[in-house]
Amino acid sequence: MKSPFPGMDPFLERHWQDVHSTFMVYAKQRLNHQLPAELLARVEESLAVETDDERIRVVYPDISVVEQQTFQPKGLESEPASVAVADPFEVPLPIEAPPQRRLEIIDSGSGNRVVTVIELLSPVNKSMPAGRAAYRKKQSEYIQGMVNLVEIDLLRGGEFVLAMPEGEWPLVHQAPYKICIRRVNRPWVAAGIGTQLQDRLPNIAIPLRSQDRDVVLELQPIMDDCYRDGRYNTIDYHRPLNPPFTADEAKWAESLIQRK
Numbered sequence: 001m002k003s004p005f006p007g008m009d010p011f012l013e014r015h016w017q018d019v020h021s022t023f024m025v026y027a028k029q030r031l032n033h034q035l036p037a038e039l040l041a042r043v044e045e046s047l048a049v050e051t052d053d054e055r056i057r058v059v060y061p062d063i064s065v066v067e068q069q070t071f072q073p074k075g076l077e078s079e080p081a082s083v084a085v086a087d088p089f090e091v092p093l094p095i096e097a098p099p100q101r102r103l104e105i106i107d108s109g110s111g112n113r114v115v116t117v118i119e120l121l122s123p124v125n126k127s128m129p130a131g132r133a134a135y136r137k138k139q140s141e142y143i144q145g146m147v148n149l150v151e152i153d154l155l156r157g158g159e160f161v162l163a164m165p166e167g168e169w170p171l172v173h174q175a176p177y178k179i180c181i182r183r184v185n186r187p188w189v190a191a192g193i194g195t196q197l198q199d200r201l202p203n204i205a206i207p208l209r210s211q212d213r214d215v216v217l218e219l220q221p222i223m224d225d226c227y228r229d230g231r232y233n234t235i236d237y238h239r240p241l242n243p244p245f246t247a248d249e250a251k252w253a254e255s256l257i258q259r260k
Contacts, residue, residue, distance in 0.1 A: 001233040002224060004260035005253075007200045008154050008177055009227060010245075011235050016122060016155070022226045023120055024101045027217060031105065031206065034215040038109040039208060043101055105208065115209055116148040118217075126158025139163050142182075148207040149182040152219070157243045164190035183207045197249055 003009040012019050024043045031041040103118040124131035142149045143163065151162050154177050160166040162180035168190075169178070175194030181204070182190050193202055201219035208215065227233075237257045245253055 001228065003227045003232070004237070004256040006198065007195065007220065008197070008223060009232070009235075010156060010176075010197065010241055010253075011237060012223075012227065012232060013123075013155055013157075013241070014235075015230070015232065018230060019226050020120055020122055021101060022230060023222055024103050026222045026225050027103055027118065030222065031103075031215060031217065035105065035208070036212060038107060039105055039115065039212070040108055041103060041105050043103055105206070107209065114145070114147050116150065116207060117142050118150045118206065119152065121151065121153045121155060121161070123155060123158060126153075126155060126161055132159060132161055135161055143187075146184050148184050149180075150204065150206055150217075151180040152204075153178045153180075154201075154223075162190075162192070164192060169194075177201070179204055181205070181207065185210055198252065 003012075028041045028043055035041060101120075103120075104114050105116040105118075107113045107115050119125075121135075125135040126132065139149065139151075139161075149163055153162060156176045160169075162169075162178060163182050164180055169192055173192060173194035175196050177195040177197075179193040179195075179202070180190055181192075184207070193204065195202055201223060203216050203218045203220075205214035206217050237260070244250070
C-alpha cells in the first residue's frame with residue numbers, strides 16, 4: 001500500500017531510524033545497477049579518503065559495537081559477596097545516539113578511494129548541538145578531502161546544516177525538504193533543490209569521477225518502497241506531529257488522510 005502523501009510522508013519521521021536504514025540499502029541497490037564497473041556503492045564502509053596534501057586518512061563509521069565474550073577459569077565462577085560492599089551513588093549519563101549511516105561510492109580501481117558520499121540527514125544531525133558539531137566536522141572533512149557530497153534532508157524540524165550558507169538559500173526555493181550537492185570539480189558553488197510537502201520527491205543527479213557521467217537517484221520510488229516494505233500503512237495519522245503542520249498544510253493533509 002502507498003502512503004496517502006504524493007511525496008514525502010511526514011509521519012515517517014517518527015520511525016526515522018528504521019526508514020533511514022532501509023533507504024540506504026535501497027539507494028545502494030539502485031546506484032549499483034547504474035555505476036561503472038569499478039565503482040561500488042557501499043553503506044558504512046571504512047575507506048581511504050584523499051586529502052589536499054596527498055596524505056591518506058581513513059574514515060570509520062560513527063559508532064562500532066563489538067561483543068566480546070569473557071571466559072572464566074573453571075572453579076572461579078562468581079559467588080555472592082559475603083562481605084559488606086560500599087553503597088555507590090549514581091548519576092544519569094547521556095544515551096549514545098544510534099549509528100549514522102551514510103552511503104559511499106568508492107573506486108575499487110584506486111585503492112577504494114571515496115568518490116561520493118550521500119548523507120540522509122537524521123534528527124541527531126539537526127536537533128542536538130553535539131550532533132550538529134559532529135556532522136559539520138564530517139562535512140568539512142569530505143569537502144576538504146575532495147569528495148563529492150550529496151545531502152538529503154527530508155526532516156521538517158531542526159536546524160539548517162547543509163553544506164552551503166543558510167542565508168544563500170533563495171527565498172523562492174524555500175521548502176520543508178532540501179537537497180544540497182557539492183561537486184569536486186566545482187568547489188566554488190553549491191547546488192540546492194527545494195521540495196514542497198505537496199510535491200513528489202525529485203530525481204537527483206549523483207556526481208562521480210571527473211570522467212564519469214552523473215547517475216540518477218530517484219528518491220520517490222525509494223521512499224515508496226520504504227513505506228510499503230515497512231508496512232507503514234498502520235500509522236496513526238491522527239496523532240499530532242512535531243513540528244506541527246501549518247494551518248494550510250493541516251487542511252490539505254486531512255483531506256488526503258480522509259480519502260485514504
